[in-house]
Each structure stands twice: as structure tokens, then as C-alpha cells.
Amino acid sequence: MPESAYFHIPFCVNICHYCDFNKVFLKGQPVNEYLDSMEKEMENTLELSPFSSMKTLFVGGGTPTALNAEQFERFLAMVNRHFSSPDRLEFTVESNPEQTDLRKLEIMRDAGVNRLSIGVQAFQEKLLKELGRTHNQQDVVRTVTDAKRLGLDNLSLDIMFSLPRQTVDMLKETLDIAFSLDVPHFSAYSLQLERKTVFYNRAVKGELLLPEQEEEARMYEVLMEEMDKHGYVQYEISNFAKPGYESMHNLQYWDNNEYYGIGAGAHSYVNGTRKANAGPLKKYMSLIEETGFPYIHEDVLSASEKMEEELFMGLRKMNGISDQRFIKRYGRSMFDVFGSQIDKLLERGLVKVSGDKLALTRNGTFLGNEVFQEFIGVV
Structure with a gap:
């Protein structure tokens, strides 16, 4: 919620x-x-x-x-x-x-x-x-x-x-x-x-x-x-x-939490569904008038998509991602789900593991997009 x-x-x-x-x-x-x-x-x-x-x-x-x-x-x-x-x-x-x-x-x-x-x-x-x-x-x-x-x-x-x-x-x-x-x-x-x-x-x-x-x-x-x-x-x-x-x-x-998005071009994430609002003002306003909602795209996320987003969003934080939190949300360890990707990034020195947390290294911050790309479409 x-x-x-x-x-x-x-x-x-x-x-x-x-x-x-x-x-x-x-x-x-x-x-x-x-x-x-x-x-x-x-x-x-x-x-x-x-x-x-x-x-x-x-x-x-x-x-x-x-x-x-x-x-x-x-x-x-x-x-x-x-x-x-x-x-x-x-x-x-x-x-x-x-x-x-x-x-x-x-x-x-x-x-x-x-x-x-x-x-x-x-x-x-x-x-x-x-x-x-x-x-x-x-x-x-x-x-x-x-x-x-x-x-x-x-x-x-x-x-x-x-x-x-x-x-x-x-x-x-x-x-x-x-x-x-x-x-x-x-x-x-x-x-x-x-x-x-x-x-x-x-x-x-x-x-x-x-x-x-x-x-x-x-x-x-x-x-x-x-x-x-x-x-x-x-x-x-x-x-x-x-x-x-x-x-x-x-x-x-x-933290990959849900949020409302209100207004032309806004995006929302509610009840596991990502929605995109119409961007042009006339279209946004006419959709509101006709249907009550301005959505032009809705995507119900699968469990695998949620886990992928958890990784590439959460790794933006210097504090990284807690595996304990990941397990609580998805019932699996991120080290099991993304083991080969994490090993590859560890080998390149772009991520580090400290306790139960996975985070970017200093070098990883310069190549963040390369790191995030590793977790898209792999589950």
C-alpha cells in the first residue's frame, strides 16, 4: 500500500x-x-x-x-x-x-x-x-x-x-x-x-x-x-x-516501495501494478472526463520483475540492499536468484558484500548503469 x-x-x-x-x-x-x-x-x-x-x-x-x-x-x-x-x-x-x-x-x-x-x-x-x-x-x-x-x-x-x-x-x-x-x-x-x-x-x-x-x-x-x-x-x-x-x-x-502518481505524464505503482498517465494535457483531461482515470499503460509486475527492480533500484543507494529484507519480500535470497550476476560483478570489482548487504563499490558508482543492466531480464 x-x-x-x-x-x-x-x-x-x-x-x-x-x-x-x-x-x-x-x-x-x-x-x-x-x-x-x-x-x-x-x-x-x-x-x-x-x-x-x-x-x-x-x-x-x-x-x-x-x-x-x-x-x-x-x-x-x-x-x-x-x-x-x-x-x-x-x-x-x-x-x-x-x-x-x-x-x-x-x-x-x-x-x-x-x-x-x-x-x-x-x-x-x-x-x-x-x-x-x-x-x-x-x-x-x-x-x-x-x-x-x-x-x-x-x-x-x-x-x-x-x-x-x-x-x-x-x-x-x-x-x-x-x-x-x-x-x-x-x-x-x-x-x-x-x-x-x-x-x-x-x-x-x-x-x-x-x-x-x-x-x-x-x-x-x-x-x-x-x-x-x-x-x-x-x-x-x-x-x-x-x-x-x-x-x-x-x-x-x-527502496522499490509503492506510490501514487497524479497529473499529466505521472507514473504510479499501486497494488503491484505500474501505470502511466497520458502526457499531453488535452488527452489527460479528456481521459479523466470520459473514464475518471488518465491511464494509457498498465503493467502488472511478475515476481521476477519485482525482484529485478529491487536490485537495480536499490543498488543506487550507497547503503545497498539487505538480503534479509529481500527474503522477507520475496521468500528467496538475492544471492540465490542473482548469484551468477553478483559473482560476475564482484569479480569486476563493481559491487561488494558486507554482512547481508550488497552495494556498489566506488568504481561501481562510475559504472552504475552497467551494473543495473546485469539484473534486467535474467530471472
Whole structure:
């Protein structure tokens, strides 16, 4: 039974050059009608599959803070109306610095939001322009300062590396500025070229100058070293936190737990079934109107698929996977189910065994996708 829920706000004031998430330009969109559809999906979903406890909520996009103050307040009230729980631990909202003014921060605080994930990516104006971002360093500083002043001090900054024309020194500069803001959590991702993005199209034409593979690996190494030096524990391949400030919501995903997904393009995992919502707004809204649900794909997972997901999701965590927990869930040891794959990875030095836990080695963190691939389609 899910104890977490994700909500998708697909609207953006501008479209970043690397982003392949489900999103649309805000101007001229039927925002209020979309919120009506979201509320219907919330009601129908919970009528079909009610929860007994709701520990974490996460609002992503798109850009949730692209909503105007009235819409934003209405949306958060809807979430609280349907997904409130006395044992809620974490309520996260993603925000863009240039669209997160004091009023929206007050709305979040008053609605019980207690964690903010701020899209920063870099602090060099040239890099931000290259990425299609419209904020600057001052916007980030203001957002962090205002949030802390209102008591919203559980803050996470998103950082990107391996960007076009980015150097190791530029990444170090970004990290130095980020550390000076004294926030307890960072998510740091290397650029991935995704289809249907500006960057992908430029790369196909040979117009995108990206760091070499060795340079990207060096950036990741510098990232890990600097985070450690400043007291941030790497608890997942791309996430670093001061002790006690790990993202509880994202840990639900990496622990392969169930969750609700509400909104256009959202995904859910409920009662052993993964479902995908329609992405285009018109299709999402018309499906809600016609059937009450926006699903375009449903996949009932087999026991073998669940075990595979347990491995390739759980190995993202530096703490790894407990065999005791695996046995409790599936009635078999992961060392029996995936013995040959684990032996192969042990031989390559990409995973390690400590007690009943299987985890990535330091080398394994650089080759995570190769490790995860070993567990797909083998049972």
C-alpha cells in the first residue's frame, strides 16, 4: 500500500534545452481546468485504492512555482484535502528561483510544505544561458535566504555537470558558491542527452561541444570529494546530504516501495501494478472526463520483475540492499536468484558484500548503469 504520492505540474515559463520531462509552455494553457482534472484524479484514485498512512509528498514538473499565487495556493490546498495524514514526514516542492517569490514561499509554508528542491544547475551566467535557464546567482541567493527566514530550512539544490563547455574548475566554482549557501542537501546529475530536446538536436548536428568521457568522470570524482570534504554524505549515486536530511520521498523509489502518481505524464505503482498517465494535457483531461482515470499503460509486475527492480533500484543507494529484507519480500535470497550476476560483478570489482548487504563499490558508482543492466531480464 502506498505511503507516498507524486504530483506533476507540467507548466513552464520557458523550456530548458536539456529537459525531456512532460512539460508545456505556460502561456495560454488551461491551468485551472487542469487543476480540476487533477482533483478528479485524486478523488477517483483514492476511492479505488485508499491509503492508511501518507508519509511523503512530492510536487514536481515542469515548474510547480510557475503557477500564479492563487493557482498555487488552490493546488496545495487540494493536495492537503486529499492526501493529508497525521504521520506525514516530508512535503517537497520543486521550484525555480526566478519564479519563487516571498508570497509563494509563504503559501508553501502555510500549506505544510517542509522541503524545497531548488533548480540551480550552475552559477556561471554563460552556462545558465547555454542551458536555457532564466535565473541568475542573485535569484538563488534570494530564494534560499527568504526560505530560511520563513523557517523553510530543509533545502536541496540541483546541480548539473558534464555540461557544454563546462570545465572541472567551473564545477568547483559552482560547488564553492553552493556550499556558501549552507543548505543540507544536494542532487547532482551529469547531463544526459534525451530525444526531443534542444541539446539532442544540436548534438545530432555536431553543434554541441561536451566534455570528454574522462573529463566527465573527473567531474564526478571532484563532486564526491568536495561533498565529503564539506560534510555531505553520498547516500545515493547522485544525492548528498547532511545526516538526517536525506530525501525521504526519493528513498521510497529506491527502496522499490509503492506510490501514487497524479497529473499529466505521472507514473504510479499501486497494488503491484505500474501505470502511466497520458502526457499531453488535452488527452489527460479528456481521459479523466470520459473514464475518471488518465491511464494509457498498465503493467502488472511478475515476481521476477519485482525482484529485478529491487536490485537495480536499490543498488543506487550507497547503503545497498539487505538480503534479509529481500527474503522477507520475496521468500528467496538475492544471492540465490542473482548469484551468477553478483559473482560476475564482484569479480569486476563493481559491487561488494558486507554482512547481508550488497552495494556498489566506488568504481561501481562510475559504472552504475552497467551494473543495473546485469539484473534486467535474467530471472
